[in-house]
Amino acid sequence: MARVTLCAxxxxxxxxxxxxxxxxxxxxxxxxxxxxxSFPISRHRLDRRAAVPVLFVLLWSSGFIGxxxxxxxxxxxxxxxxRFLCAVAVLLPLALAFRAPWPASWGEAxxxxxxxxxxxxxxxxxxxVAFTVMPAGIVALVVGIQPLLTAAVVGPLLGExxxxxxxxxxxxxxxxxxxxxxxxxxxxxxxxVGLAASLVALLGITxxxxxxxxxxxxxxxxxxAFIQYASAALLMALLxxxxxxxxxxxxxxxxxxxLWLSLGLSLGAVFLLYVMIRRGAAARxxxxxxxxxxxxxxxxxxxxxxTLAPTAIAGMAIAAAGVALVNG
Numbered sequence: 232m233a234r235v236t237l238c239a240x241x242x243x244x245x246x247x248x249x250x251x252x253x254x255x256x257x258x259x260x261x262x263x264x265x266x267x268x269s270f271p272i273s274r275h276r277l278d279r280r281a282a283v284p285v286l287f288v289l290l291w292s293s294g295f296i297g298x299x300x301x302x303x304x305x306x307x308x309x310x311x312x313x314r315f316l317c318a319v320a321v322l323l324p325l326a327l328a329f330r331a332p333w334p335a336s337w338g339e340a341x342x343x344x345x346x347x348x349x350x351x352x353x354x355x356x357x358x359x360v361a362f363t364v365m366p367a368g369i370v371a372l373v374v375g376i377q378p379l380l381t382a383a384v385v386g387p388l389l390g391e392x393x394x395x396x397x398x399x400x401x402x403x404x405x406x407x408x409x410x411x412x413x414x415x416x417x418x419x420x421x422x423x424v425g426l427a428a429s430l431v432a433l434l435g436i437t438x439x440x441x442x443x444x445x446x447x448x449x450x451x452x453x454x455x456a457f458i459q460y461a462s463a464a465l466l467m468a469l470l471x472x473x474x475x476x477x478x479x480x481x482x483x484x485x486x487x488x489x490l491w492l493s494l495g496l497s498l499g500a501v502f503l504l505y506v507m508i509r510r511g512a513a514a515r516x517x518x519x520x521x522x523x524x525x526x527x528x529x530x531x532x533x534x535x536x537x538t539l540a541p542t543a544i545a546g547m548a549i550a551a552a553g554v555a556l557v558n559g
Contacts, residue, residue: 283503284519290500292526294492295371296534298362301488304480307359308471310489313479315351315464317493322457331453340458342446346439347459350501352466353435357428365425368415371524373429375408378557380437381517388441391512400556401514403549404521410546411524440508440517448509452502460497518557521550 301310325331334340361370379401385391393401447455471477479485507516525547531537 283506287500287503287507288519288522288526290495290503291520292523292530294496294500295367295523295527296530297488297492297496298359300484301492302359302363304482304485306471306475306478307363308356308467309475309477309479310485311352311355311359312464312467312471313489314493314497315460315467317489318460318497319457319464321494321498322453322460326451326453326457329453331451333454334450334458339447342442343450343455343458344462346443346447347456347462348466349435349439349442351439351459351463351497354432354439355463356467356470357430357432357435361425361428361432364422365429366415366421368412369421370425370429370432371412371527372409372416373426374433374436375405375521375524377433377437377520378514378517379405380433381440382514384437384441385513389444389513391514393514396559397514397518397557400553400559401518403553403556404518405553407546407548407550407553408521408524410549411528411543413542413546414540436520437517440504441513443505444508444513448505450505452505455505456498456501515558518554521554525550 305313326333334343358370358374361373382393382398382401385393504516507519525543528537528539528543528547532539
């Protein structure tokens, strides 16, 4: 199985180059903090509410690191079915212990399940399949179109208006993402399967967020997430049985990745995403995904020793500026 590459590898950079990269990273983090502070929230709840988008970007970005460790040891659908089952095993006793309210009707439960299938099953399934057959930079670029696609359809679907300043920010954000992943854009590695899987992931996360906002924004996070992950687990188990050998190598890397992606991502990051969808405009929430590739590149730099090119550093600044325009 192909190794997932998050950014270009190379020899260890000279000390001066590393110091320059770390200085640029600090500047990006400061700009990132200002962007998060610009999210529309009430003054008396500023600190607590501003932490939500910050934590979301940090947690969601770490998912790509987790995928890098997991995919060499398990096939995509098999791993995702395990990940979702772990989330279900945590959520069901949690919902029962706190007597969380369940959907009032089968129709409401159906809406919740559809949103979960789109966000969890279609999006993550598409991404994980694409990661195994195509450079991760191209996957990130294709899925990075999501904020623009969301902005194009929120008007007729949700009645939200996207102004010229926000459109400029969305275009800048995509440009920033392209620069961040530019060194990993190996077009020779592009195949129809990987490209199709990336497009499926793009449509899944876009449709899923809009569906969640329109039909089930007020869901109880405990019971609602249980329904979504149970539905997605069934879908992944079916796809695993049909298309995979269900091979799993129980290595420490796989176990740690499974635990982190199940708890930190499937519970932490997704809960934060749903809270933001409930409270904010869809285009504003979607713009935060532009900060995921820059933050992932920083994680890979500090944790995995991967390199940061000058174009990537410039892309980080441009992406942060774009998100600030969207949310300003």
